[in-house]
Amino acid sequence: GAVVSQHPSWVICKSGTSVKIECRSLDFQATTMFWYRQFPKQSLMLMATSNEGSKATYEQGVEKDKFLINHASLTLSTLTVTSAHPEDSSFYICSASDGPAYEQYFGPGTRLTVT
Amino acid sequence: AQKVTQAQTEISVVEKEDVTLDCVYETRDTTYYLFWYKQPPSGELVFLIRRNSFDEQNEISGRYSWNFQKSTSSFNFTITASQVVDSAVYFCALSSNFGNEKLTFGTGTRLTIIP
Numbered sequence: 130g131a132v133v134s135q136h137p138s139w140v141i142c143k144s145g146t147s148v149k150i151e152c153r154s155l156d157f158q159a160t161t162m163f164w165y166r167q168f169p170k171q172s173l174m175l176m177a178t179s180n181e182g183s184k185a186t187y188e189q190g191v192e193k194d195k196f197l198i199n200h201a202s203l204t205l206s207t208l209t210v211t212s213a214h215p216e217d218s219s220f221y222i223c224s225a226s227d228g229p230a231y232e233q234y235f236g237p238g239t240r241l242t243v244t
Numbered sequence: 245a246q247k248v249t250q251a252q253t254e255i256s257v258v259e260k261e262d263v264t265l266d267c268v269y270e271t272r273d274t275t276y277y278l279f280w281y282k283q284p285p286s287g288e289l290v291f292l293i294r295r296n297s298f299d300e301q302n303e304i305s306g307r308y309s310w311n312f313q314k315s316t317s318s319f320n321f322t323i324t325a326s327q328v329v330d331s332a333v334y335f336c337a338l339s340s341n342f343g344n345e346k347l348t349f350g351t352g353t354r355l356t357i358i359p
Contacts, residue, residue, distance in 0.1 A: 163346060170354075172335065173289075175346045220287055224347075233347065235281075237288040 131157050133225050135236035142213055142243055150208045150239045152223030158203035159225035163233065164196075167220040179206055213243045246271045248338050250350035257326055258358050265321045265353045267336030273297075278312065278319045279337040279347065289335075295319065323355075331357045 132155040142148045152162060161180050165173040177193075179185040179200035187193045195217075197209040206225075210217055220240050224233040247270040257263045269278065280292040293303065295312050303310045307324045323330055333354045337347040 172349045172351045173347075174349075178346060222287075222289065232291075232294070235289040235291075237286075240287070 131155075131225075131227075131232070131234040133159075133223065133234045133236040135221075135223060135239050137239060138237060139240040140242070142241070144214055144243055145212055147209055147211045148213055148241060150210075150221055150223075150241070152206045152208070152225065152236050154204045154225045154227070154234070157225075157227045157234075159206070160203065160228055161226045162200055162206040163224045163226075164198060164206075164208050165222045165224070167222060167238075169220075173222060176208075210241065213241070215243045217241065218243045246273075246276075246338050246340070246348040248336050248348055248350035250334075250336055250353050252353045253351070254354045254356070256356040256358055259328060260325050262322060262324050263326055263355065265323075265334050265336075265355065267319045267321065267350060269317050269319065269336070269338045271338060271340075273340050275340070277339045277341070279339070280310065280319075280321050281335045281337065282332045283335060283352070284332045292321075292334075326355075326357045328357045328359050331355060 136151045164176045177185045177187045185198035200206040222238040223236045226233045249268045276297045278295045282290040311320045333352045336350040
């Protein structure tokens with residue numbers, strides 16, 4: 130089956146620093162990737178949708194200058210949390226799809242803690 | 245706008261009991277897809293089932309069964325003879341399409357199976 134990986138699986142960073150999270154589709158080409166955020170004991174909320182080679186589409190209320198998303202290739206999307214603050218601490222999950230008629234496959238998630 | 249409601253925040257049952265998780269959805273689309281995911285403590289989402297709006301047949305997979313009723317906009321999930329390994333958070337989700345549309349998640353139901 131289709132596999133999506135995320136790296137790192139967990140990261141601790143200091144307030145004010147930036148952190149990059151990678152999402153890779155290992156055995157298929159992901160034309161669309163999604164980034165979700167999940168706060169403790171809450172649901173998953175979509176942050177943005179990215180299509181390979183084009184700018185990401187952000188959901189209302191998500192700061193595009195703070196959460197930089199790059200989908201430079203058909204197998205890799207990155208989420209960079211810039212100038213991270215403790216309130217950005219969350220579980221970030223990506224999903225990937227190789228087309229409108231295909232499933233979304235979820236990555237295992239990245240737990241970010243900002244101290 | 246799409247909405248998914250999981251009214252049961254937490255459920256605890258004794259092992260081997262049956263348990264039903266409720267899901268009610270709202271959408272204006274005539275074509276849509278409903279999903280159930282399991283999220284164990286590790287955090288990784290486990291896909292359980294997908295249903296499209298034109299297929300109202302109930303489905304059974306081992307101890308799992310799903311009841312889709314368009315008339316009440318519900319897509320309920322039943323676990324028969326529950327086991328401790330079933331303990332997790334379960335999310336119901338809704339999408340207008342397969343791969344290139346975002347998933348709208350419910351708030352999740354935390355299921356605890358008591359040995």
